[in-house]
Amino acid sequence: MSVALDRVVDDYLAHVRTERGYSEHTVAAYRSDLADLLGFAEEHGVASVADIDLPVLRDWLWAATERGLARATIARRAASARGFTAWMTRRGLVPVDQGARLRAPRAQRALPRVVAAPALDEALAxxxxxxxxxxxxxxxxxxxxxxxxxxxxxxxxELVGLxxxxxxxxxxxxxxxxxGSKERIVPYGAPAARALDRYLEQGRPTLAARAAEGARPSGSAxxxxxxxxxxxxxxVYRLVAGVLAEIPGSGPSGPHTFRHTAATHLLDGGADLRAVQEFLGHASLGTTQIYTHVSAERLKESYRTAHPRA
Structure with a gap:
């Protein structure tokens, strides 16, 4: 990547980090995608961002397809490129947004892992x-x-930032x-209240005292x-992986599994979809709707195993 192209990417990443409030994980993904794009462009004789046109973008995605990259990865790369070209257009670096008509195959969304309530109760016990x-x-x-x-x-x-x-x-x-630095207030129930109270009154003071013995101060964490x-x-990932390893079932073993599980259990219990959207902090209702599909699949599975004429 040339110095000039590298500087443009750095300016764009600074924009999404500070002005759009994107997480460091998202910024890192953008950096990787755009580095690959500009490397591809340079290999094909493109020396300026103004020369990154729609055919170059389409060839880049096609090359990724030929390399066997997953459709979800290609869809993410297309989104990264569109955001970059739109920003360059607004900044006056290019006269036309070449990425506006860039399309990629829709990523197939696998249904998230959901832990059954009895199994979760046993793990918490x-x-x-x-x-x-x-x-x-x-x-x-x-x-x-x-x-x-x-x-x-x-x-x-959100958890570690509390x-x-x-x-x-x-x-x-x-x-x-x-x-996106969006703030929301969410409730928790009696079992969580008991656990949080005990930790604040007994566990946290002991851990905080260890900071005074030479560790980095905990502050308000x-x-x-x-x-x-x-x-x-x-x-947190290590803790969750250990907990989920003791629960039957396959699929992801990260903290998001509990988020998926909570959302699905809310809908199973009759919660309104828009209320769940607000609870999760989703900007789009479409993102929350994945959990209606999960609930439908769970219902069909229960029907197949329980109904005499299934």
Whole structure:
């Protein structure tokens, strides 16, 4: 990638990070996609962003298809290119938005993994029993994390970003900042309240004290690591993977599984789709509708296994 092209990409990434509020994970994906695009363009004699036209963009996606990239990856690359060319047009770097007519095959959406309520109850009971028997602050924290992930359907970034002031114990709500720096208030129930109260009163003070012994200060962070600093996403992924490994079923083993599970259980219980959309913090109702398909599949499976004439 030439210095000139590299500078344009850096300016665009700074724009989506600061002005659009995109997460570092999304910015990294954009950087990877655009680096691949500009590398492809340079290999084909394109030396300026003004020369990246629609045929070049289409050839780039075709080359990705020939390499066997997944349709979801190609669809994401097309979206990255469209956002980049639209920004260049608004900035006056190019006269015409060449990416406006770029199309890619629609990504096939696999239905998310959903944990059955009885299996989830058993997993939470095991975590609770361990915390009660050990009185270890980490065990008390882990119960609070899993309870809150399921109770409030938080994204992992929202969970680790919580501060103590974000949790209203009297109203049983948490204030979270989601994608695009959008803020929302979500409730949690009695089991989560018990776990959070115990962690705040017993587990967190012990973990916070460890920061005073030389670790990086925890500040206002709600969930703390073993050395008293703010808990990271990797630790949450490890915890969740361990919990889900003990639950029958296949599929993803990350924190999002509890978000999927909460949304599906809400719809199964009769919650309104728009209420679930607000609960999850989805900008589009279409994103939330995936859970109606999950509920329908679960209903059909129950019908096949339970109805005498299925």
């Amino acid at each position: 095991r975590l609770e029993a361990r915390a009660v028997s050990t009185h270890e602050p980490v065990d008390e924290r882990d119960v609070a994390i899993i309870e809150l992930l399921y109770a409030s359907a938080l994204r992992v970034s 501060d103590v002031a974000d949790v209203d114990r009297r109203r049983r709500t948490v204030r979270v900042v989601g994608k 709600f969930f703390l690591g073993v050395k008293g600093a703010r808990l990271g996403t990797r630790s």
